[in-house]
Each structure stands twice: as structure tokens, then as C-alpha cells.
Amino acid sequence: MASSTFPTPYAGSHTTTQVTSKTTSVPWYIWWGVLAVTSSSIGGAWDVSWHRSIGRDSFWTPAHMAIYACGVLAAIICGYLILINTFGRNAKENTATVNVLGFRAPLGAFIAAWGGIAMITSAPFDNWWHAAYGLDVKIVSPPHTLLILGIRGVGIGILFLILAAMNRASGEESNERTFKTLQRLFLYIGGLFVSGQMFFLLEYTWDVKLHSVSPYVAMGIALPFIFAMLSQASRYKWAATSTAAVYMTIAIAEILILPLFPAQPKLGPVFYPVTHMVPAKFPILIFAPALALDLLWQRTRAWKPWTIALVSGFLFMAVLVMVEWPFANFLLSKASENRFFGTGYFDYNSQPNGYDRLRIFFEEDHGATLFAGLLRAAVYGSIGTWIGLNFGRWMRSVQR
Amino acid sequence: MNCLSKPIRLLLFFALLFALPHAVQAHVGSKDVYEQVNAGPYKLFVTIRTPTVIPGVATVEVRSSGATVKNIHITPLPITGEASKHPPTSDPMKASTADPAFFTGNIWMMASGSWQVRFDVSGDAGDQVVSVPVPAVAISTLKMQHGLGITLGILGLFLVVSMAGIVAAAVRDARLEPGATPSPNRKRKAILATICSLAFMALLLWGGATWWNVEAAAYSLNVYHPMSVSPSLSGNLLNLNVAAYDGDKERASRSNKDFLPDHGHLMHLYAIREPEMDAVFHLHPELASIGDFRISLPTMPAGEYKLYGDIVHANGFPETLVSTITVPANMPGTPPGADDASGYPQPLSHGELGNSYKLPDGYTMVWDRPATVSANTAYAFHFHLIDGDGKPASDVQPYMGMAGHAAFVKTDGTVFAHTHPEGSAAMAALMLANGSSGTDHNTMNMDMSAHNEPLSSTVEFPYGFPSSGRYRIFVQMKHSATIETGAFDVIVP
Numbered sequence: 001m002a003s004s005t006f007p008t009p010y011a012g013s014h015t016t017t018q019v020t021s022k023t024t025s026v027p028w029y030i031w032w033g034v035l036a037v038t039s040s041s042i043g044g045a046w047d048v049s050w051h052r053s054i055g056r057d058s059f060w061t062p063a064h065m066a067i068y069a070c071g072v073l074a075a076i077i078c079g080y081l082i083l084i085n086t087f088g089r090n091a092k093e094n095t096a097t098v099n100v101l102g103f104r105a106p107l108g109a110f111i112a113a114w115g116g117i118a119m120i121t122s123a124p125f126d127n128w129w130h131a132a133y134g135l136d137v138k139i140v141s142p143p144h145t146l147l148i149l150g151i152r153g154v155g156i157g158i159l160f161l162i163l164a165a166m167n168r169a170s171g172e173e174s175n176e177r178t179f180k181t182l183q184r185l186f187l188y189i190g191g192l193f194v195s196g197q198m199f200f201l202l203e204y205t206w207d208v209k210l211h212s213v214s215p216y217v218a219m220g221i222a223l224p225f226i227f228a229m230l231s232q233a234s235r236y237k238w239a240a241t242s243t244a245a246v247y248m249t250i251a252i253a254e255i256l257i258l259p260l261f262p263a264q265p266k267l268g269p270v271f272y273p274v275t276h277m278v279p280a281k282f283p284i285l286i287f288a289p290a291l292a293l294d295l296l297w298q299r300t301r302a303w304k305p306w307t308i309a310l311v312s313g314f315l316f317m318a319v320l321v322m323v324e325w326p327f328a329n330f331l332l333s334k335a336s337e338n339r340f341f342g343t344g345y346f347d348y349n350s351q352p353n354g355y356d357r358l359r360i361f362f363e364e365d366h367g368a369t370l371f372a373g374l375l376r377a378a379v380y381g382s383i384g385t386w387i388g389l390n391f392g393r394w395m396r397s398v399q400r
Numbered sequence: 401m402n403c404l405s406k407p408i409r410l411l412l413f414f415a416l417l418f419a420l421p422h423a424v425q426a427h428v429g430s431k432d433v434y435e436q437v438n439a440g441p442y443k444l445f446v447t448i449r450t451p452t453v454i455p456g457v458a459t460v461e462v463r464s465s466g467a468t469v470k471n472i473h474i475t476p477l478p479i480t481g482e483a484s485k486h487p488p489t490s491d492p493m494k495a496s497t498a499d500p501a502f503f504t505g506n507i508w509m510m511a512s513g514s515w516q517v518r519f520d521v522s523g524d525a526g527d528q529v530v531s532v533p534v535p536a537v538a539i540s541t542l543k544m545q546h547g548l549g550i551t552l553g554i555l556g557l558f559l560v561v562s563m564a565g566i567v568a569a570a571v572r573d574a575r576l577e578p579g580a581t582p583s584p585n586r587k588r589k590a591i592l593a594t595i596c597s598l599a600f601m602a603l604l605l606w607g608g609a610t611w612w613n614v615e616a617a618a619y620s621l622n623v624y625h626p627m628s629v630s631p632s633l634s635g636n637l638l639n640l641n642v643a644a645y646d647g648d649k650e651r652a653s654r655s656n657k658d659f660l661p662d663h664g665h666l667m668h669l670y671a672i673r674e675p676e677m678d679a680v681f682h683l684h685p686e687l688a689s690i691g692d693f694r695i696s697l698p699t700m701p702a703g704e705y706k707l708y709g710d711i712v713h714a715n716g717f718p719e720t721l722v723s724t725i726t727v728p729a730n731m732p733g734t735p736p737g738a739d740d741a742s743g744y745p746q747p748l749s750h751g752e753l754g755n756s757y758k759l760p761d762g763y764t765m766v767w768d769r770p771a772t773v774s775a776n777t778a779y780a781f782h783f784h785l786i787d788g789d790g791k792p793a794s795d796v797q798p799y800m801g802m803a804g805h806a807a808f809v810k811t812d813g814t815v816f817a818h819t820h821p822e823g824s825a826a827m828a829a830l831m832l833a834n835g836s837s838g839t840d841h842n843t844m845n846m847d848m849s850a851h852n853e854p855l856s857s858t859v860e861f862p863y864g865f866p867s868s869g870r871y872r873i874f875v876q877m878k879h880s881a882t883i884e885t886g887a888f889d890v891i892v893p
Contacts, residue, residue: 098573100565107574110566121555132542133619142612267508268476269483352482397575
């Protein structure tokens with residue numbers, strides 16, 4: 001397994017293909033795709049802050065526009081790629097395409113287009129949902145899940161567009177610079193992906209919940225899978241660490257930037273008089289377990305995948321708990337109520353007798369419950385790693 | 401309850417439809433608030449059309465009279481508790497271009513409970529503030545329109561089919577060197593992958609549909625139900641036991657120990673003989689112990705009675721508790737209380753009552769019936785009390801602090817609204833919202849017994865019928881020591 005776990009990009013001799021010899025720079029649509037995914041990530045964080053500071057507002061908030069700009073950009077890019085590769089004059093010459101229901105384009109274009117359609121579908125569905133059941137502030141509802149699935153679809157599509165270009169460039173030494181740029185873009189989008197996973201888990205990883213099992217189980221399911229996949233697909237030995245760093249940097253930037261802007265709640269009940277945009281909570285320190293995974297994977301290339309996966313799940317969870325558990329004590333202390341850690345920011349509807357405002361842990365787990373829960377989380381991590389390693393390896397061979 | 405057949409529902413999670421039975425709210429089946437309030441010299445006729453789901457949007461309409469109003473800002477906030485101290489930013493109402501005295505606006509009701517809309521009014525007479533209480537509750541869930549269901553179904557089907565196509569392409573083509581053609585083996589694998597992906601998506605959709613059901617069931621728990629009341633009649637002693645709640649969050653704000661007096665009474669009980677609505681009693685049971693209202697009934701004709709008991713909770717949230725009793729023949733009767741009233745209009749089956757109602761003591765009550773009456777339109781209905789000589793009554797007295805009380809009752813029993821000249825909001829809630837302390841009993845009791853000047857012989861009630869159908873309106877006014885009950889019928893087209 002040594003060679004397949006972390007191959008060196010320029011060591012092998014690959015057949016020069018028509019496409020790789022042409023690929024001298026990063027295609028324009030990849031830059032636009034990266035912009036689209038960035039826009040939705042910023043929009044998502046901004047929108048959550050908007051709902052926590054101002055409350056529900058019109059559809060035309062800048063945060064919503066940033067989210068839907070992702071769909072519009074994806075539609076333009078994918079529409080162009082599908083049209084040009086199916087009906088274009090040079091359609092026959094461009095062979096780095098796949099066939100979906102008779103249309104031809106790179107695989108990533110189809111996935112991103114699918115994501116765009118899912119986003120569009122979610123809009124009337126969500127609208128009806130709110131009319132039928134109320135305008136809930138829950139992130140995890142069926143129509144929101146479809147929207148997030150759509151946004152994620154666009155992200156995966158762009159990731160595959162980069163990946164195919166990257167995989168083709170990896171055979172050519174003359175394309176080393178292009179490969180490096182693509183790899184950086186891939187890791188950046190991967191980092192946004194990790195941010196997306198953590199965004200979806202916001203309700204589970206609230207700082208007051210960090211002494212219970214549920215956030216660790218949620219992260220055990222969501223993170224090792226994606227770290228293993230990104231690590232394999234990117235061929236970069238610090239992939240987990242660098243993508244975790246992207247997440248933490250963005251989250252800390254949010255704490256530093258958002259409170260600079262004044263905001264007032266437009267809706268009651270107001271339990272806490274908000275005066276400025278409320279940022280998300282301080283990020284989970286996933287940088288540490290990610291670094292541990294990178295170090296492990298660099299040293300275990302000769303191991304069988306299932307043993308790597310087994311050890312990875314337990315290592316990830318052990319390091320995460322060792323770092324985050326004491327850090328949660330700090331987050332709930334007075335010492336963290338400052339501009340950097342930002343634990344003094346609350347939603348307008350956080351009640352004075354709520355756990356968040358009182359800064360006390362919610363339903364702490366102890367003893368056997370805690371041990372069994374963390375064990376379960378580690379096992380999920382191992383399963384996730386195994387799937388991620390295999391899927392990542394498959395991704396590395398994607399050419400179209 | 402679903403519009404689409406079961407297989408489609410399962411396959412297209414998106415087309416799953418729900419509808420829950422329409423439920424009642426403060427009053428019965430009459431959710432909107434119609435209120436006439438004075439903000440200093442400004443007189444506002446306020447209509448608040450509350451949403452059927454919470455959170456949701458309420459529309460607010462104001463017709464101003466009195467001093468000229470330039471602009472109005474509206475703010476929703478709870479009547480009591482911590483959040484009542486932190487109003488959100490207000491929203492301006494929009495003045496109609498055709499009629500500058502008519503203003504419209506929208507507000508979000510973000511949580512169930514006892515709310516108020518605060519009106520900040522400015523105009524020729526300076527700035528004034530007045531609040532109107534709004535009980536905010538979810539009363540139903542929506543059914544999905546057929547067209548939307550089909551559109552979402554088609555989009556959903558397309559998403560499933562195209563995803564299967566993408567999976568097939570990923571397996572068949574994605575890993576091929578550009579220019580190469582897929583081998584038969586890859587093609588076979590692609591077919592297998594397509595089948596597996598379809599099965600997987602079916603599983604996801606099934607999971608999604610289950611999740612949807614769970615969410616819908618959880619939501620339906622938040623749909624408002626009034627507190628349950630059990631009536632029991634022994635001799636002529638009526639006991640109304642209001643059950644304590646140990647239930648969910650929404651109901652935690654309502655208990656059977658937190659009743660506020662409204663017009664001097666903890667409960668205003670209307671007993672209407674069914675099905676002919678030919679006997680009506682407005683009674684005032686006393687609280688004997690926690691949650692136990694008791695009254696010795698006056699002499700009543702035998703038959704089945706529908707009971708509508710109006711109460712107000714400490715946070716200003718009003719409820720109408722509905723039950724039925726059967727009064728046996730020859731039930732002994734106790735003399736009615738000072739504020740109790742009764743009336744015996746002709747049975748419904750004898751035809752429609754007109755605009756003039758002959759009272760037993762020779763007086764007449766007259767309704768200025770509007771030329772047309774339509775559902776969901778705000779009206780100020782005027783009634784006059786005429787004495788035995790055909791002149792406007794000159795001895796009108798306040799009846800429990802008000803110029804009159806009215807009950808708008810739909811003959812099928814689905815609507816009951818007990819209203820006052822100020823409007824359909826409970827007086828106790830109106831006073832709480834406008835800053836009277838709940839402990840100020842003189843104010844809360846609306847003790848106007850010291851009122852010596854006779855009142856006008858005309859009384860008006862702001863109200864809008866919530867739906868079409870036949871209604872009977874009971875109007876009560878007092879002159880000298882007599883409490884009159886007039887009755888009028890209206891068919892709302």
C-alpha cells in the first residue's frame with residue numbers, strides 16, 4: 001500500500017495526453033468556481049450572524065445574495081461547460097468529458113449543476129415549509145438540508161473540476177506550477193468544506209455542550225472522513241492540518257470582523273440587547289487532531305488501510321478530547337470574554353437564565369456514558385477514515 | 401390527508417403533504433384582533449390579522465381619526481417578562497396614497513404567547529404611544545398546493561435521475577484517460593452503480609420522509625389548544641374544572657392558577673342553548689379552589705347548552721374554554737348575580753332576526769346594519785337602545801364597566817367572540833399592555849359603578865366576521881338596573 005497511500009506527483013512516468021499537454025494554466029472557470037464556493041461560505045456565516053443579531057429579514061439581504069451568487073456563478077460555469085462540450089464546434093476534440101443523460105462535460109460540471117438545481121428546488125420548498133410550520137430558526141430542517149446539499153454539490157463539483165485538472169497536470173513536469181496552484185486551490189476548497197461540515201454541526205458543537213458526548217460523536221462522523229479524503233485526493237502531506245487551518249482562520253476572522261458592524265434586532269422577543277453583528281462561537285480546535293492525523297499518515301504508509309483507519313479514529317478522538325475538553329473550561333470562564341475568543345457575544349433571543357448566558361455546561365456526561373460515547377465517536381471516526389481513504393484514492397484517479 | 405398517492409409520496413419526499421385540523425384560539429375560531437384605541441388625541445381603529453403559524457407575519461391596518469396622524473411606527477413585543485423590556489427596532493407603517501388616514505404594515509410574531517403591538521404615533525398633536533394586545537398562537541399547518549407539489553415532485557425526480565446519471569458517469573468515464581472509451585466491464589459496473597445509487601437515494605428519501613413526519617408531528621404539538629375544562633352539574637351547582645398543565649413549553653406560560661380579573665370577574669361564561677340558540681346566559685362563576693370555577697345556575701330552560709368561558713392569564717393571554725352541559729327539566733334556579741344577564745330570542749329555525757329586537761320590558765334594541773357585510777372585513781357595528789316611547793334611552797349605565805358587551809356566535813358553533821366597545825382584545829390584556837400593573841385591582845376591575853352620568857344610548861363594537869355563514873349576535877346593555885340582551889342574525893356571504 002506504500003505507493004498508493006501517498007504517491008509523489010512527478011515521480012511516475014505517465015502517458016502525455018492531449019489535454020495535459022494543453023493544460024498550461026488554471027482554466028478560468030476554476031477561478032470562478034472557487035469564487036462561487038467562497039461566496040456561499042461567507043454568505044452562510046454572515047446569514048447565521050444576521051439571524052442572531054437582526055433576526056429574520058427580507059429575502060434581499062446581502063448574506064442571502066452571497067449564498068445565491070454561488071448558485072448563479074455555478075449555473076453560468078456549468079451551463080457554459082455543458083453547452084460547449086455537448087454542442088460546441090470543438091466538442092469532439094475535448095475528450096476530457098463524461099456522458100450524463102446524453103450531455104457531455106467534465107464530471108465536476110454535472111455535479112455542480114446538480115447542486116445548483118438542488119439549491120433552486122430548496123427555495124420554494126423552504127418557503128412553503130416556513131408558511132406551513134413557521135419561520136423556524138433551525139439550521140437542520142428538511143428544506144435547509146436540501147439547500148446545504150445543493151451548496152455542497154456546487155462545492156464538490158468545483159472540487160472535481162480542480163481535481164481532474166490537477167490529476168491530468170500531475171503527469172507533466174512542465175505543468176508543475178499549474179499543479180501546485182491547483183493543489184492550493186483544492187486545499188482551500190477542502191478547507192471551506194471542513195468549514196461547511198462544522199457549520200452544519202453548529203447546533204451540536206455549541207461551547208456549552210462540549211462536556212457531553214454529542215459534539216464528539218458529530219465530529220467523529222463528519223471530520224475524519226473528510227480529512228482522509230482530502231489528504232488522499234490532494235497528495236499533500238499536510239492536507240488535514242492545512243484544511244483545518246482554513247476553517248479556524250475563517251472562524252477567527254469572523255469573530256474579529258463581524259462585531260465591527262452595528263446591528264439591532266428587528267424582531268422580538270429580545271432577551272439580550274444586541275448592538276453589533278454577533279459572530280459564531282470560537283472554532284473547535286480541530287487543528288490539533290488534524291495535525292496528529294497528518295503525522296500518523298506520513299508514518300504509516302506501509303500499513304494496511306483498515307489498520308490506518310482504526311488507529312486514525314482513535315487518535316483523532318483522543319487528541320480532540322484532550323485539547324477541546326480543557327479548552328471548553330476556558331471558553332466558559334471570564335478569561336475568554338474578550339475580542340479574540342468572543343465568548344461575550346450573545347443572540348438577541350438568548351434568555352438570561354439560559355445555559356449560554358449563564359456560561360454553564362449543558363447536560364454534562366460522566367463516567368460510563370462518557371466513555372462509551374467517546375468510544376462510539378472513535379469507531380465512527382475509524383469507519384469514516386476508511387471510507388475517506390478509499391474514496392480519496394478513487395478521486396486521485398479521476399481524469400475528466 | 402395527502403393529496404398524492406403513497407408511492408409518489410415515498411419516492412418524492414418533496415411532494416409529501418400535510419394538513420392538520422383547523423384549531424381554535426383565544427375567542428373561538430376568530431383569531432384577528434379588531435380594536436379601537438386612543439393615543440392621546442389620536443383615535444386609531446386597529447386591525448391585526450395574525451398568522452396561522454408561529455413564527456409568522458401579522459398584517460396590521462390602522463384607520464386614524466381625531467387629530468391628524470403623520471406617521472406610525474409599530475413594534476411587536478411580549479406584554480410581560482424580560483423581553484418586554486427590550487423592544488426591537490420599530491417598523492414604519494405605510495400611509496395609503498389614496499387615503500392618508502389609512503396605514504398598513506407587517507410585523508413578525510416570532511414566538512407563541514401574549515404579545516402586544518406598540519404604536520408610536522406622531523402628528524399634529526405631538527408623539528403618543530398606545531399598545532394593542534395580540535395573542536400569538538399557531539392554529540394550523542398548511543396543506544401544500546397541488547401545483548407546487550407537482551413542481552417540487554418533478555424537480556425532485558429530476559434530481560434523483562440526474563444524480564444516478566452522474567454516478568454512472570463517474571464509474572464509467574471519470575477515470576478514463578481523455579480520449580479512451582469505456583470497456584464493457586466498466587459499462588456493466590456503471591449499470592450496477594446506477595441501481596445501487598437509486599436504491600441508496602430511495603433509502604435517503606424514505607429517511608427524509610420519516611424525518612418530515614417527525615418534524616410535522618413535533619410542530620403539531622405547538623398548535624394551540626385551549627386549556628381543557630370538565631363541567632359537572634349537580635342540582636343547579638355547576639363546577640368547571642380547569643385542568644393544570646404539566647405539558648410542553650408553549651403551555652407552560654398558561655396555568656390554572658394565574659387568572660386575572662377582567663371587568664371584575666375571573667370568568668365570563670356564556671351559556672347558549674343548542675341547537676336553536678334560543679336561550680343565552682352571561683354568567684360569572686367564582687373561583688372556589690385552584691382551577692375550580694363554581695356557580696349556582698339561575699332558572700334555565702331544559703336542554704343542551706354550549707359553554708364558552710372567557711379567562712385571562714397573568715401575562716395577558718386570553719382563552720375561551722369550551723364545554724357542554726345538559727340542563728335537566730325542572731332544575732331549581734338561584735336568583736342571578738348582579739352582573740348576570742339572560743335573553744330568549746326566537747329559535748334559529750323560526751327564521752332570521754331583523755335589525756330591531758323587542759326587549760321584554762318594552763325597550764327596543766336597533767342595529768344599524770351595514771348595507772353589505774363580508775367576511776374578514778373590519779366594521780364598527782352600531783347598536784342603539786330605544787326606550788318604551790321610541791326615544792333614545794336616557795338612563796343607560798355601564799355594564800361591568802363598559803357601554804356594552806357583545807358576543808358574535810356562528811350558528812354552527814365554530815366561531816365565538818366576546819367583544820367590547822374597545823374591541824376584541826381582553827380588557828385586562830389591554831390594560832397590562834398599556835402599563836397598568838396587574839396588581840392594581842381598582843383599574844383591573846374596571847370599577848365604573850361610581851359612574852353617575854348616563855351613557856350614550858348608542859354602543860359600537862369593532863369586529864370582523866372570520867368566515868362566511870350564519871351568525872347570531874348577542875348585545876348586552878344596561879339601563880337603570882336592567883341588563884338587556886338583544887339578538888340579531890346575519891348571514892355573511
